[in-house]
Amino acid sequence: MDLLEYQGKQLFARHGVPVPRGGYAATVDEAVDVADGLGYPVVVKAQVQIGGRGKAGGIKIAQDRDECRAHAEAILGMDIRGLTVRELWIEEASDIASEYYASFVFDRAAKATLAMLSTKGGMDIEAVAEEDPSAIARLHIDPLLGFQDYHARRLCFEAGVDADVVRPVSALLAKLYEAYVAEEAMLVEVNPLIIKQDRSVAALDAKVTLDDNALFRHPENAELRNPSAEDPQEQMAKERGLTYVKLDGDIGILGNGAGLVMSTLDVVAQAGGRPANFLDAGGGSKAEAITSAVEVILSDPKVKAVLFNIFGGITRCDEVARGLITAFEQIKPQVPFVVRLDGTNDQEGRQLLADANLPNVHTAATMDEAASKVVEVARA
Amino acid sequence: MSILVDKDTRLCVSGITGREGTFHTLNNKRYGTNVVAGVTPGKEGQDVDGIPVYNTFRKAVDEHGANTAMIFVPPRFAADSILEAADAGIKLIVAITEGIPAHDELRVYTHLKRLGDVRLVGPNCPGILSPGKANVGIIPAAFFKEGNVGVVSRSGTLTYQIGNELAQRGFGNSSIVGIGGDPVPGSSFIDIIELFENDPQTELIVMSGEIGGSAEEEAAEYIAANVSKPVVGYIAGFTAPPGKTMGHAGAIVSGSQGTAAAKAEALESKGVRVGRTPTQVADIAVEILGG
Numbered sequence: 139m140d141l142l143e144y145q146g147k148q149l150f151a152r153h154g155v156p157v158p159r160g161g162y163a164a165t166v167d168e169a170v171d172v173a174d175g176l177g178y179p180v181v182v183k184a185q186v187q188i189g190g191r192g193k194a195g196g197i198k199i200a201q202d203r204d205e206c207r208a209h210a211e212a213i214l215g216m217d218i219r220g221l222t223v224r225e226l227w228i229e230e231a232s233d234i235a236s237e238y239y240a241s242f243v244f245d246r247a248a249k250a251t252l253a254m255l256s257t258k259g260g261m262d263i264e265a266v267a268e269e270d271p272s273a274i275a276r277l278h279i280d281p282l283l284g285f286q287d288y289h290a291r292r293l294c295f296e297a298g299v300d301a302d303v304v305r306p307v308s309a310l311l312a313k314l315y316e317a318y319v320a321e322e323a324m325l326v327e328v329n330p331l332i333i334k335q336d337r338s339v340a341a342l343d344a345k346v347t348l349d350d351n352a353l354f355r356h357p358e359n360a361e362l363r364n365p366s367a368e369d370p371q372e373q374m375a376k377e378r379g380l381t382y383v384k385l386d387g388d389i390g391i392l393g394n395g396a397g398l399v400m401s402t403l404d405v406v407a408q409a410g411g412r413p414a415n416f417l418d419a420g421g422g423s424k425a426e427a428i429t430s431a432v433e434v435i436l437s438d439p440k441v442k443a444v445l446f447n448i449f450g451g452i453t454r455c456d457e458v459a460r461g462l463i464t465a466f467e468q469i470k471p472q473v474p475f476v477v478r479l480d481g482t483n484d485q486e487g488r489q490l491l492a493d494a495n496l497p498n499v500h501t502a503a504t505m506d507e508a509a510s511k512v513v514e515v516a517r518a
Numbered sequence: 519m520s521i522l523v524d525k526d527t528r529l530c531v532s533g534i535t536g537r538e539g540t541f542h543t544l545n546n547k548r549y550g551t552n553v554v555a556g557v558t559p560g561k562e563g564q565d566v567d568g569i570p571v572y573n574t575f576r577k578a579v580d581e582h583g584a585n586t587a588m589i590f591v592p593p594r595f596a597a598d599s600i601l602e603a604a605d606a607g608i609k610l611i612v613a614i615t616e617g618i619p620a621h622d623e624l625r626v627y628t629h630l631k632r633l634g635d636v637r638l639v640g641p642n643c644p645g646i647l648s649p650g651k652a653n654v655g656i657i658p659a660a661f662f663k664e665g666n667v668g669v670v671s672r673s674g675t676l677t678y679q680i681g682n683e684l685a686q687r688g689f690g691n692s693s694i695v696g697i698g699g700d701p702v703p704g705s706s707f708i709d710i711i712e713l714f715e716n717d718p719q720t721e722l723i724v725m726s727g728e729i730g731g732s733a734e735e736e737a738a739e740y741i742a743a744n745v746s747k748p749v750v751g752y753i754a755g756f757t758a759p760p761g762k763t764m765g766h767a768g769a770i771v772s773g774s775q776g777t778a779a780a781k782a783e784a785l786e787s788k789g790v791r792v793g794r795t796p797t798q799v800a801d802i803a804v805e806i807l808g809g
Contacts, residue, residue, distance in 0.1 A: 397673020
């Protein structure tokens, strides 16, 4: 789960990472109220989960109330690379002397947390890594030892941090690691980490990715929303406890097991089709879950045909067939279906489908045949 | 021969009294797996179809010489259960549980690595099946018979799909190992491929990977340097968009990292043939071993 800047900053603040004072606004009037409370100048920042907000005109400085109002009006509703801005973060303007970069990232390959610090902040860190890898100090943190003061000092000295701010930068890093562990993040990134004219430090931006699997321990994080990124089908699937990812094609896909569904998408693409979604109905899917999943898939108006690809292990093919039959009774789909059932109770499942004689439902014996068939019926 | 589980397996199941735990434990037992005990804190003295239940792993080991643990408890208890099994002296731990927090997995991985002699398979995996010998986990054993193909996979149902394609062409399996779909798997492709390389029954190794991380790329390097047996690969997720988690917690393309294309290319550049569909994997196996 990716947080918006303001959500990340609020999370940082809870753990003592210094951030500029600021407030949330969803309307122009709210933006002006927040700015009046902070005092001018302020920065009006679009809250969308995408890089390049500044270049797109989504971050503006306002010297007074009139400017703040004008900027808020311009930015709310603005489209930034496909995302509509619905929320703003208004914060006090900072006197910036230098821009650094700091992050802790869950490094899967190393099976440890990677800490990174650079004095070349405020730009794309991947570009810095490519042009001048020595500009980024890195070290891995042992999860059972944690982030020690010497780690922070080593990063600071290796990165070439100005001597007079080694202490506050080290303190910020320690707090940032504390936030990373306590909130069970996969990434906390500060870019830029600013050194102000008075030599104090602060996180001027916040990029945070939380571990979805740990949200049960963090109910306050589980409730965070990102309205600009919410897709109606993904929202609907989430409420129903289904694993669904929206894609941009027109063939709805349902399968059981993440690997098999990914493989199904690939096979459909190889057959010349474009999948509309990823939907894993999960192990041991019962009929109701299948019916519910069909509703989610068909709520996407682009879907022209649907492929069911089931290899029953714990999942029983007769349950899947029953779910599909119920879905046809309840929602009367207008698009063709192709169904491939294999594995546990496949004979029973196929028999149920044959007996039900559903309109416009085709069966296929293999995954490859099913993929070709669904591409064909979607084009018809 | 086979790897990891066989007739010498003495299994203890954590979470044996839960609905899923009971169901799959009894499936494993019916298959012929020697299930010696279960652990559910507070339920010592009960039994599940004759399998005694204990409060602690320590006692299951003391009383029954359990040498393999299967973890079936919910995510919030799973890391603790794995650590308890290791502390009790169990050397092979198979964690089926899906949804364990990544930081828990990282701490468990680091601790077990330091112990040095404990192998964790999973979490978020379907377990291990050695056809004709033992089934530890949730793999539907009916589809597989004994044979010479070793399978290692990050996914459950995709393993059944590939295994079934192989079975239809007459191949059986030495062992089928699910290493799981999480960001920090206890065992990697390399760990399992090394075991298959040393297993006399295994003549061909099938590895089924997916997007996310770099385990397939690392396996490619390892295979080129250390593996004499033929390896056939499969990678799922060519059509997965970046930044989206595709069902498994570990199945995510981050920026340009962890794509299916890069993984297939890494394997092929080291001479590992990669099937573009599960059917193609079986076709390649036929070419290598003869139909």
